[in-house]
Amino acid sequence: MKVSDVAKPMQAILVSSRAEIKTKFSPEPEVKDNIFTLCWHMPVSFDPPLFAISAGKARYSSKLIKESKVFVVNFMDLKHEKEVVFCGTNSGEHIDKFKETGLEKEEAEKIDCVRIKQASGFLECKVVNEVDAGDHIVFIGEVLNMDLKKTKNRMFSEDDRFTTTK
Numbered sequence: 001m002k003v004s005d006v007a008k009p010m011q012a013i014l015v016s017s018r019a020e021i022k023t024k025f026s027p028e029p030e031v032k033d034n035i036f037t038l039c040w041h042m043p044v045s046f047d048p049p050l051f052a053i054s055a056g057k058a059r060y061s062s063k064l065i066k067e068s069k070v071f072v073v074n075f076m077d078l079k080h081e082k083e084v085v086f087c088g089t090n091s092g093e094h095i096d097k098f099k100e101t102g103l104e105k106e107e108a109e110k111i112d113c114v115r116i117k118q119a120s121g122f123l124e125c126k127v128v129n130e131v132d133a134g135d136h137i138v139f140i141g142e143v144l145n146m147d148l149k150k151t152k153n154r155m156f157s158e159d160d161r162f163t164t165t166k
């Protein structure tokens, strides 16, 4: 049994990030936009509005968020299951997940980061704290801008099975 089993099913979200970073192919830093799937997340404060995500230390996204100190939480409908699974099973270190999935970019308004156009809602977050949590880092983000277009049909995950609320 894993510690996360007690919390299933959990809402699967997509976290997008952007950082200027050196890659294997370019000696000069270049701007990278990335997306990864995340189930370990929660709101942690009303005032100020804070939202926490727990990201594996080995994730490319963790490297980008550590560098830029910003991220966007994108809420996805069940109809985007294929894209969510792809972003959760492939690293963005050597591929462009926007290109591969067809998810479209939208500029965030309050932070220098990318949002996902197809999302049903978003939280634009600026990192105010990072907690070392074993093999993960908990990034606590202050929510500087948010919108929830709709709250139905969100995507929940239990291992490789997905479900939704009505």
Ligand SMILES: Cc1cc2nc3c(=O)[nH]c(=O)nc-3n(C[C@H](O)[C@H](O)[C@H](O)COP(=O)(O)O)c2cc1C
Pocket (backbone or CB within 6 Å): 012, 034, 035, 036, 037, 038, 039, 040, 041, 054, 055, 056, 058, 059, 060, 061, 062, 084, 085, 087, 088, 089, 090, 091, 092, 093, 157, 159
């Ligand atoms: C349904 C699902 C939920 C996931 N939840 C998390 C999570 O909460 N935290 C995390 O670090 N990785 C989670 N992952 C794994 C990452 O999304 C995966 O390792 C991804 O390829 C990392 O991409 P990156 O290297 O481009 O950052 C999840 C994967 C799936 C499929």
